[in-house]
Amino acid sequence: MKRRVVVTGTGVVSPLGNDVETMWKNIINGKSGIKRLESEEYEDINTKIAGAIDDFSGERYLEKKELKKYDLFTQYGYAAAVQALEQSKLDMETVDKDRVGVYIGSGTGGLQTLLSNHETMLEKGTKRVSPMLIPTMINNMASGLTAIKTGFRGPSFAPVSACATSNHAIGEAYINIAHGYSDAILAGGAEATITPLYFAGFSKMRAMSTRNDTPEKASRPFDADRDGFVMSEGAGVLFLEEYEHAKRRGAPILGEIVGYGSTTDAYHITTPDPSGAAKAMKLAIERAEVNPEEVDYINAHGTSTPTGDVSETKAIKDVFSDHANRLKVSSTKSMTGHMFGAAGGIEAIISLKSLEDNIFPPTINLENPDAECNLDYVPNESVTGDINIALSNGFGFGGHNAVIAFRKV
Incomplete structure (x- = not known):
């Protein structure tokens, strides 16, 4: 078990x-x-x-x-x-x-x-x-x-x-x-x-x-x-x-990891394939034994590149269908910048804090939304709301995809 x-x-x-x-x-x-x-x-x-x-x-x-x-x-x-x-x-x-x-x-x-x-x-x-x-x-x-x-x-x-x-x-x-x-x-x-x-x-x-x-x-x-x-x-x-x-031992429990999805695009050394990211999210959700509709928040990979942000948006729509328009997605790289190998660690912690405090962190500088990026990215200001399940996305050069699913405890 x-x-x-x-x-x-x-x-x-x-x-x-x-x-x-x-x-x-x-x-x-x-x-x-x-x-x-x-x-x-x-x-x-x-x-x-x-x-x-x-x-x-x-x-x-x-x-x-x-x-x-x-x-x-x-x-x-x-x-x-x-x-x-x-x-x-x-x-x-x-x-x-x-x-x-x-x-x-x-x-x-x-x-x-x-x-x-x-x-x-x-x-x-x-x-x-x-x-x-x-x-x-x-x-x-x-x-x-x-x-x-x-x-x-x-x-x-x-x-x-x-x-x-x-x-x-x-x-x-x-x-x-x-x-x-x-x-x-x-x-x-x-x-x-x-x-x-x-x-x-x-x-x-x-x-x-x-x-x-x-x-x-x-x-x-x-x-x-x-x-x-x-x-x-x-x-x-x-x-x-x-x-x-x-x-x-009476340790402080900050949240639970309930799912993990890891895939490879096998496509291009720098250009992402949305299907690889989508599959990683699907695997994380399946292994968490939750329905896509139960996911409240995604801390997006969201690097601020022309192709990457569109690709991730397409992947989210593929995984969540109509629910994609209801869940909240934000890129905290708008504030931290891109830490490469450290990015997922920082963003996992931000996801846990979001669960703990019921706060959706913002995507700042979202002043003129891209027509192809039309989800709720929590523009410019954080908002409060119930958060029980959160995903943290990480996608790397070479087509590496890894997604973590967290649950409030």
Whole structure:
């Protein structure tokens, strides 16, 4: 018999705050975390805005001498994991650490470490490259460091599926616990990719917004005037736990994961196929054993790209038919920007907060709706209402799709 899986802790590092409550307050108030990048390194790049974090204190989580050992994405991931554990009130002395795992993924890993060492090599030669280059830059190090610091010896890995990374981490952790292999798993994602190289690459693709003069207006999912996504950074980690395990120790139960759908488009490396996203949503709903009409809210992938937003809208209509016009859909990337591998972790937490507080977060900057995007995207201001079932969508380059279904407990 499949075991119930609940969430007992959450943690975030984001452009809208480095703890869950600060971020959530900014989300429901419709605040944008996007700002202009003043560094001269971006002068020749068309896009000069991002969801950059400038108030993160790694020293709260790691000793000062340790900070140089770990790339920023690892620091973000570990910080979010610590917050999640603190909220869960897990007794680290009595828990069976062989039954607790860590699934913190990253779409890119230690990009900043890689670039700085490459620059060192070009300027000073190969002998000056850090011996810590490889263990610092690899994608699994947020999971690895978290396991080392906590002593969790259960399953540990780091999914890499672009923008679907966190949803895959959460979904696979859910399956692992549901089938009895683990009692609890820290799951989510971390990303720190705000660098000129990444900007140059996406700029050449014409994938990013160039609204440099009005950064807070740049991310505008489902709006007819959208011109691309806005790059962001941060981490979102959830502590997933088997229901009876959580109940026995009196843990705070924030919500239940009831379904998970994972599919692949097998279509194109960047252009989405609506049928793949639709199938992932259908699977999540079927496995949650609910009817589509019972879903109240979807935290959309909604990146603010011309093709992506239309594709997701079509997928939602395919899955929900007439109910698509009644449920509420919003893209909180309009405020946070797009955190790539960390996006699903942040948005899963936002979905849980929506369930807890019965608040539908807004899609800001939705001023001129696209004719092909004609659902209720909760434009510009949050609204209240009963929310019992929510989906969180994550779709990544390569055609990776992962959807999580949450239920209020």
